[in-house]
Amino acid sequence: MPFRPVPPTPPGPPPPLIVHQVTLSPAPSPTEFPHHRQGVLPPLAAACSFLFFVLRCFRKVRRERTAPSDAKPPHRFSYSSLRHATNSFSSSNILGQGGFGSVFRGTLPNRLEVAVKVMDSGSLQGEREFQNELFFASKVDSPHVVSVLGFSSDRKRRRMLLVYELVQNGNLQDALLHRKCAELMEWKKRFSITIDIAKGIEYLHNLNPPVIHGDIKPSNVLLDRQFSAKIADFGLARLKSENQYEITVDESDGGKVNDVLEVAKKAELESNGGGALEDYGSVVEDTESITTGFEEFSLGVGQSPEGFSGDPTSPETLDAVTASPETVGIVPSPGRNSFDGASVESVNELGTGAEKSNKGMSKGVSAKDWWWKQENGTSENGKVKDYVMEWIGTEIKKERPKSDWIGASSSSNVATGKLEKKKNKRHKQRFDWWLSLDEDSKIATKNLKKENIRPAREWWKEEYCGELERKKKKKKEGVVSDNNGEEDWWPRAEELYVGRKKKNRSSSRGSIDWWLDGLSGEFLKGRGNSRDSISGEIPNSGGISSTPSMRGTICYVAPEYGGGDNISEKCDVYSFGVLLLVLIAGRRPLQVAGSPKSEFQRANLISWARLLARTGKLLDLVDKNVQSLDREQAHLCITIALLCLQKSPARRPSMKDVVGMLSGDTELPQLPTHFSPSPRSRLTFKSNKKAG
Numbered sequence: 001m002p003f004r005p006v007p008p009t010p011p012g013p014p015p016p017l018i019v020h021q022v023t024l025s026p027a028p029s030p031t032e033f034p035h036h037r038q039g040v041l042p043p044l045a046a047a048c049s050f051l052f053f054v055l056r057c058f059r060k061v062r063r064e065r066t067a068p069s070d071a072k073p074p075h076r077f078s079y080s081s082l083r084h085a086t087n088s089f090s091s092s093n094i095l096g097q098g099g100f101g102s103v104f105r106g107t108l109p110n111r112l113e114v115a116v117k118v119m120d121s122g123s124l125q126g127e128r129e130f131q132n133e134l135f136f137a138s139k140v141d142s143p144h145v146v147s148v149l150g151f152s153s154d155r156k157r158r159r160m161l162l163v164y165e166l167v168q169n170g171n172l173q174d175a176l177l178h179r180k181c182a183e184l185m186e187w188k189k190r191f192s193i194t195i196d197i198a199k200g201i202e203y204l205h206n207l208n209p210p211v212i213h214g215d216i217k218p219s220n221v222l223l224d225r226q227f228s229a230k231i232a233d234f235g236l237a238r239l240k241s242e243n244q245y246e247i248t249v250d251e252s253d254g255g256k257v258n259d260v261l262e263v264a265k266k267a268e269l270e271s272n273g274g275g276a277l278e279d280y281g282s283v284v285e286d287t288e289s290i291t292t293g294f295e296e297f298s299l300g301v302g303q304s305p306e307g308f309s310g311d312p313t314s315p316e317t318l319d320a321v322t323a324s325p326e327t328v329g330i331v332p333s334p335g336r337n338s339f340d341g342a343s344v345e346s347v348n349e350l351g352t353g354a355e356k357s358n359k360g361m362s363k364g365v366s367a368k369d370w371w372w373k374q375e376n377g378t379s380e381n382g383k384v385k386d387y388v389m390e391w392i393g394t395e396i397k398k399e400r401p402k403s404d405w406i407g408a409s410s411s412s413n414v415a416t417g418k419l420e421k422k423k424n425k426r427h428k429q430r431f432d433w434w435l436s437l438d439e440d441s442k443i444a445t446k447n448l449k450k451e452n453i454r455p456a457r458e459w460w461k462e463e464y465c466g467e468l469e470r471k472k473k474k475k476k477e478g479v480v481s482d483n484n485g486e487e488d489w490w491p492r493a494e495e496l497y498v499g500r501k502k503k504n505r506s507s508s509r510g511s512i513d514w515w516l517d518g519l520s521g522e523f524l525k526g527r528g529n530s531r532d533s534i535s536g537e538i539p540n541s542g543g544i545s546s547t548p549s550m551r552g553t554i555c556y557v558a559p560e561y562g563g564g565d566n567i568s569e570k571c572d573v574y575s576f577g578v579l580l581l582v583l584i585a586g587r588r589p590l591q592v593a594g595s596p597k598s599e600f601q602r603a604n605l606i607s608w609a610r611l612l613a614r615t616g617k618l619l620d621l622v623d624k625n626v627q628s629l630d631r632e633q634a635h636l637c638i639t640i641a642l643l644c645l646q647k648s649p650a651r652r653p654s655m656k657d658v659v660g661m662l663s664g665d666t667e668l669p670q671l672p673t674h675f676s677p678s679p680r681s682r683l684t685f686k687s688n689k690k691a692g
């Protein structure tokens, strides 16, 4: 029987008086009370305190169920208040451009400065990110994480808006690589940023249930006035939970995200055998449906604006509703075994085997079919690489129409005719970063002409064309590709020493293998944002940020990330490792430079760091522009980064360990033997093969 709170007792004698008497008078001895009182009062007091205790427990359990953290729920702003705050979304107020729209600086009537992200297209992915951001906003409250203050929607213009605290110095990627802020040229600042980020991730992992960010990279780290770092963008974040959660997508309805309360109701009804919706009752009562223009989704409303402590908004700027995002988009999925957290991209990936495959391949839901390629038998690294090459081949073929080598580039995935056309189109969308290299190349060419340095795209073209043609030749000769083994995705410093010669001799690894070393899988699993990770000699992506999200960002995403089942906090640890190297080296993870021999070794930052570890020259990695370098700290940071970048998630340290090591509280473990600067030997090579 459900617990019912006891109705309030009718008003009695003024309580303060009683309290006064009891507290201020010396405690009477039992003999001083009249006889009948002695018998009645103690049991009554005991009953009252028992009831009080039960009531408290009940409220605590309820609160924990609905709001696992103390974080404040975001508010719903009126669209007009945000338009006013941003001067009608004036272009002069643009702070940056994300994959789903622009971010504007704004000032609320109470003078609070905010950043307003306007997501202005009907993309399903955008909606998911929007919902994910709101969901996690209610869970997260840390000085190392950017706060989401609220949201808004504009039915007429089909816009969704997110309101964040303004973080004055923009994102780390921009500040470090484009603006080259003087503050970031101080080693001390880089080290403190490292600690901020590590603490931010540690905080997320320490929540209950842990939150996995899923897209740690410099452009998702914002810097405040003092250049303290805050983690942003929870579009791909997930909850790690024993119970599986998911946001469902109704395929039959064009892939729309289902009304979560409907889903919640269904789930509850099913699990209760059609019984009452006790757990969701209050949520349903307090729910208002908000139309985004694309579909209807529901946000709980039930908290007054005043309930938001430190309310940043005046009553005029707020609508009379406050979202309770814990009701958004997250429903228990008892049937699922694999962890897929609350991440919105988990949609459409349910079911098994052929059913999954067909579902994914036949529907026009963005990028799903692309994913199935990996998740249904082609997830071996070698084949994934084939797929990359196939796509790149498609792109290059457009420039070299007579070439027919694409057909030989993939072992199983090359389609013909109509299908191929469709596929090519898809690939193009996914990998527009490839085309964007042109932009970098132009600048690189302009600036480096005198030094006779090839633009990035030229370089890539040669590498991949060469590699694919070699593959084709091999296939013709009946040589079975040996690229499927995991080891191919991991660096062998020996090969870096000898570069291409070794590759040709042993025929075990092509240049593409070399290029993808340490980037295992990320190449395909990324959000398609080359600008975060790849550049020509002169990076030129200032102000331009990410592209529509997939599952993490190329070069930053952990090798195991992608299938959904292997997601753990260690994915964030891996991404942190890449970010840390970028922060120390002051360059992107992949940086294409012209001068083939010397630059080739350094192009892949992760491989280069490993190579330096083996040669005992770790500090060569440090950005030459850094002032007042603390060599010990720099050594520590690079070592930690390498530990985080181990292939095996189990070998990577936890973020708690990382914070401990950075602050000197935890002893730094030895780097794995294959990183040791001992002379190369057969033994070392073997251990390298085994190691993560």
Ligand SMILES: Nc1ncnc2c1ncn2[C@@H]1O[C@H](COP(=O)(O)OP(=O)(O)OP(=O)(O)O)[C@@H](O)[C@H]1O
Pocket (backbone or CB within 6 Å): 095, 096, 097, 098, 099, 100, 101, 102, 103, 115, 117, 146, 164, 165, 166, 167, 168, 170, 171, 174, 219, 220, 222, 232, 233, 235, 545, 546, 547, 548, 549
């Ligand atoms: N709260 C904020 N304060 C200051 N600047 C911000 C804030 N939020 C975002 N920005 C700026 O706007 C840019 C774009 O942000 P957004 O989150 O849309 O992009 P993104 O994370 O790069 O893209 P995506 O969501 O596709 O990954 C950021 O890189 C940053 O420079």
